[in-house]
Amino acid sequence: MPNQPTSLPIMNENYEITVEQCDSYQEKGHIVVRNLARDEEIAVYEPLLSEWVRKLNNQDKPLEERDTYGKAFIQIGNLWREQEDLARFTLAKRFAKVAADLMGVDGVRIYHDQALYKEPGGGHTPWHQDQIYWPLDTDKTITMWMPLVPISEDIGSMTFASGSHKLGYINKMQISDESHKTLAQFIDGKGFEKVTYGAMEAGDATFHAGWTMHSAPGNPTSAMRKVMTIIYVADGTRIAEPDSNARRSDLESWLPGLKAGDLVSSPLNPLVYHRDM
Template identity: 75%
Template sequence: MSNETNAQALPTIESEYELTAQQLADYEENGHILLRGVASPQEIDAFEPVISGCVQTLNRQNKPLEERDTYGKAFIQIGNLWQHSEEEARFTLAKRFAKIAADLMGVDGVRLYHDQALYKEPGGGHTPWHQDQIYWPLDTDKTITLWMPLVPIPEEVGSMVFASKSQREGYISKLVISDESHRTLAQYIDGKGFDKVSYGAMAAGDATFHSGWTLHSAPGNPTPDMRKVMTIIYIADGLRIAEPDTNARRSDLLSWFPGLNPGDLAASELNPLLYKRTK
């Protein structure tokens, strides 16, 4: 059976997930939200093996945990899975997820920036405080990340931890994910008095969404089980690429906007339009 035939046999994930006015307001206020049951148990059962198979095939991390730096201990990180598997692409390109992203940001359309599997190994370390968007050559507040566990996440592992309302500060620091970012941004968060929110245990198919500017971190994994999480990053349709001001942003421009330059529409072949609201 071909990959295309396998993909056709998978769920389509096109049905809508309706958000309440209160949920939209909460996201606008805090820069993050937990939504239960964004994917059904049946959909997770279908896609978890596909995504985990991609991670296993594409993973090049072979150092023992104790020999890695803080970033390397945080998770196995694999990007653009959708480019490697027609089956996985049905998950990353799902209309249901994209519409939620558009609704939360209050925009008419969204494009894919990229996807990432983030698998935190048994004994894996914490993820330091950071802002995602310091890596992205975009000058906007219209970016958002879906973070969905593919397995049940117990209380001791939990969701990420978010600094509520920190997205209002915009570009806070150029520090990439590191011990230094964790120390410096933790002090910043405490100094600003931002509430730190964890949603605790999550079921497979639950999802958090957070703004590209929202400060967040994640605890380590003290359990014997892999924390399997899939993320999808969305950007508003119609954005233009900003002049990259750091090496991290220059690298992302090459990786995720191939062939494009500052000032161009953020719409390469790697950034398909996933949802457009009908007028």
């Protein structure tokens, strides 16, 4: 393990989101927030997160032998459960308050976190909707996507179909070549504007709604694209009856011990921010 400081940044201070930013998010289904985590905070947490990604990664096939999903990224979920130091990052109130403000809700819980590390030469992330995987009876879900290293224009950030979240559920296609082709045609047919925020600094973040269609380019560089994501759900949300294998799997993995109709409140779904806290 890398050398660890005796006191890790807690990141509970407020980051003020404007009314204009909230309105833009509600209209487009995505937004970029610059410098949400400071340089000195990223300098502490990036080595810790990366060490655990290396430790937990069980992908042993070379890129050329993987399917499209496998080429897209190394994916490690619920890192916050591995070590208290990592939990300080995922459970940061600063991040959670931004999520609550953008969605216009009083409080948010963790659905889960995910490290998404796109390897040098890694493939594109096909067009998809996150919430086809989630058995959640709400549209109040949001994902924070934060690079832990600077991302150049060559790699780029995600591309969003602006306003697509307003349609809600489109189809059940999981991330695949088929989802990329079908949703790309759908997006073009509906005339949705495709928006990317281009280069990003470590500690910048995008936020997007669970139904917002999005994709990401491949990584043509020699550097690992290191990204940490945190998925939030509005406090008070109930679990929907899972209607697919993907949602049944998510129910078991991220909402253990709960069933349709229950509140999202397992030990894996702590309340991380509420206006009354």
